[in-house]
Amino acid sequence: MSPDQGTSQDHHDGYEIRRIPLVNIYPLQDMGRATTLQRVRWHIKDHWNSAMQIAFTFELKKIQPDVVLLHNITGFSISIYESLADASVPFFQVLHDHYFICLYSTMYRRKKICDGQCLRCSLLRRRHLKTTQFATGVIGVSNFILNRIKSMGYFSGVPSNVIHNLSDKPPKINLTEDISGVAPKLGCTLGYLGILTESKGILDLLRAFKISAGPSDRLILAGHLDNRLSHLQTAFNTDSRIEYLGVVERDFFFSSIDCLVIPSKVPEAFGLVAQEALFRGIPVLVSNQGGLPEVVAASPSAHVYNARDPDGLTVALQTLLSDHDQWQRSQVISDIYYSALQQDWEKSYEGFLKMYA
Known part of the structure; x- marks a missing residue:
């Protein structure tokens, strides 16, 4: 989708990038400012967006x-499936969230996890059941995420596979220089990104931190920062142990912390x-929601807590902060190991596409 609602074409690292405008009530980037009525109208149109189907089909014929x-x-919208099927072009869907079963793609509403589809999502995703086939x-x-969506009848009979995401290889750092002077000697620096x-x-994280952390943490x-939580600026300013950086460069952030905390209440597809x-x-x-435990399963330096337990995060932080060894950094992933992961990732995609395309 085009960020400025225009049509454009350019190249980057040998790839051709084509952008087209969204034909709906408002652009995607305005979703956070939309009223409830506007969002309802947007999702109704996104249920089967014929205008976007026409635009997609035009690009499909050119490419x-x-x-x-x-x-x-x-x-x-799911309407582009029909365009691809009519053109007899093999296509594969990668599931990154709950879009196919939830209007908001999160399965989380009114501060609660959705264990199943609500009536509204069921109605506006009914056509998806057949179309995903x-x-x-x-x-x-x-x-x-694959089992969750397929268990509800979507992509029924469609060949499937699990291929975990693979993040970029981290930059080379000197472990001693990276840690020196970052965290107080007697405390742990926790991070949220x-x-x-x-x-x-x-x-939950702010509450648990204030209960569990010591003066040096x-x-x-x-x-x-979500506009609905702008009042948190006061909490940031009144507790000298808490620092809000805003949007920062990822490597700078990671070099500034001892332990990353992911307290998500949303059932994450990956993490x-x-x-x-x-x-x-x-x-x-990390919380035990969605695919997060799957991501960290093979790591001895990962800790998982029960997000449905009101005291789960607090107890987990208390245990972590009380043991210096639990938040000590290890070495950055080796080039050899990362290359092996990358090769496996590429072979998984190539093999699956070649098998069915």
């Missing part, structure tokens, strides 16, 4: 691809930031 790999189709194949970035919103557990927060931290040798503490 004439041999195979199509779909990731986030929000805005394009047009897909040549479906790939989940975790076992959790992402959107600061209620559904991501930021309020610190909490660094980075990312966009790439957890992998980014582990690749840098940074211990992580």
